[in-house]
Amino acid sequence: MIKLFFHPSPNPLKVALFLEEANIPYEVVAVDTRKGEQHLPDFMRINPNAKTPALLDGDIRVFDSNAILIYLAEKYQQFLPGSTPQIKAEMLSWLMFVATGIGPYCGQAVHFKHFAPEPKEYAVNRYDFEAWRHWKIINEHLAARQYMVADSYSIVDMSVWGWARVIPFVLGADAFEQLPNVKRLLDEINARPAAQKAEAIKTQHAFKVEMDKDALQNLFPANERLNK
Ligand SMILES: N[C@@H](CCC(=O)N[C@@H](CS)C(=O)NCC(=O)O)C(=O)O
DSSP: OEEEEEOSSHHHHHHHHHHHHTTOOEEEEEOOGGGTGGGSHHHHTTOTTOOSOEEEETTEEEESHHHHHHHHHHHHTOSOOOOSHHHHHHHHHHHHHIIIIIHHHHHHHHIIIIIOOSOOHHHHHHHHHHHHHHHHHHHHHGGGOSSSSTTSOOHHHHHHHHHHTTHHHHHOTTGGGGOHHHHHHHHHHHTSHHHHHHHHGGGGSOOOOOOOHHHHHHHOGGGGGGGO
């Protein structure tokens, strides 16, 4: 059975959403990143980047959420938006846009707004600006279409959903006022039973919730260099 190495965070949730949508049996292996389990050698043999999600399909390992989405969609021939070169080009372009833009800029915006020590005005300004810029591009793209690519709900929408869920934490409580089309897609996916099952995984495992000194050290090991 497929094993999904999971923490209830934006990137792993995209993959859980796919597995739930496609009705594929899978076992959740909790990787509690606040406890530092992403750095354990057994997990790093599956994902050398020490981050969730990762997936084991028999003796095949796949890591990085968007790579996993492509792997699963191709394997099961589900939730691909189409197979013409034009649609495939759109699919790959938007998936990489999420992987290299939305994810990293949102992640850094969260880091600097909520967790970094002062002074941080320069970094907050840069990452907030870039996170907004990326979401406005998606919002504009969704103005004329229901889904990210072609006319069907696909892995690209799932990838967007992972991060759209946390927009208020990334950009501020009122952010959806400026991103109505993103909100429409988010609401549509949130209403799907698969999304609710993916969100419920966190209630079935005892993930650490405190962002205490240990959690900060496990998530931001670079900080140690500042204390030397
Ligand atoms: N590019 C990776 C990023 C993975 C990532 O940053 N995962 C986060 C959860 S959303 C994580 O495991 N963080 C723990 C850490 O950075 O130590 C992907 O898309 O899977």
